[in-house]
Amino acid sequence: MPVTDTLSPPTATASVTDALHRRRSVRAFTDRPVDPAQLRDIFAAAQRAPSGGNLQPWQATVLTGAPWQAVQDAVATRIAMGREGYEPEYDIYPKGLTDPWESRRYGVGEALYASLGIPREDKPARLDQFRHNYRGFGAPVMLFLHCSRIMGPPQWSDMGMWLQSVMLLLVEHGLASCPQECWAMYGATVRRTLGLGDDQILFSGLAIGYADEGAAVNRWPVPRVELEDVIDWQGFGE
Template sequence: MPATDTLARSVTYALHARRSVRAFTGRAVDPALLKEVFAAAQRAPSGGNLQPWQAVVLTGAPWQAVKDAVAARIAMGRAGYQPEYDIYPKALTDPWEARRFGVGEALYASLGIAREDKRGRLAQFMHNYTGFGAPVMLFLHCSRIMGPPQWADMGMWLQSVMLLLVEKGLASCPQECWAMYGETVRAALAIGDDQILFTGLAIGYADEEAAVNRWPVPRAGVDEAIDWRGFGE
């Protein structure tokens, strides 16, 4: 979708333009832009106006310290896992499992990594823990007393942030994978055990030429998701 000045400020454009970017340039992000984004995102709705979201935003040495701490934990293999929650349901069935499998295969195909290339796929997955080269990382967390409704509130705040980043010409990638090492991330951020880590959000400028940022990501049709009632023929 071509971006005119007016269109670039529309919600429709932002929804179509936003994608999970997996290759960033090294260009630094102006903190003033981020402050504008987060100030606007505070208008996100939440039940009872609880506003349960809390975030730590990092760049430079503090961001590198988190990557180093998690890398040491990853080196421990499965013994190093510290999952905060199940990222996917354990008994995932179709159509959801087919969607998850399909998007993974398309991602690796865009990079020319064959299905049998386990080493190559693992290496690509490990790029998650560098934020795909993003200069800024946001870690989103909330109090452990919060329940599913408040987690939905965090999702609405996060979506607001991602769409506002598009308006500013920035890109992002939500990364729940950091919750696999939640205790280590929380320790590196000096977040207490009364908090639960929800997700990371890599932020920066997209490498527009990278193949991993250019493959099409399908969405289910409206009639597959919406059950229309009372609207006539």
């Protein structure tokens, strides 16, 4: 089964193919701060992302320091409420997800916990690791991606293209990231803390920083399905 490359050293990369292979979801960061001028260059380049009708529906709030800590604290209060604290923005996965997608989701989760040496039975350790999401895995910068609530599926796909553009550009600059839709579980709290109105909907977080190269959680091979499972060729070779 093809896999993404394990993490490569944070050297600048020039080719899109190289950046695609180097990018992976990084779940352990160093505390090295990120230069805001570099982020500005990245966002300026990501503005070249395409969007239907050139709507450019993506909007982002980028945090470090005290404002970032404030979001973590506000969400921690909701987490402490248990299920009562949930305020989901949208269904992260379709209800009743079936195969082949459910197996892919299950498989990547198992591989992630295996990389950390956490067995299935150790529910507290798994929960602890999951909760690490809400600290951005220690990233010094958090980006929250949101858009107007009036936007539909086509514009959400535009947000995805922007997000991938940002992630690849981060790789080019020697930085790492982890997209995090888990924040949508506490969407209203995040939006309130960011000062966003109810006319906005939160899509995802993006933890940004320098990868902890040695961390096992950043080094396991992430599987992908075979091309034949996703590409249907028609009319070629006739």
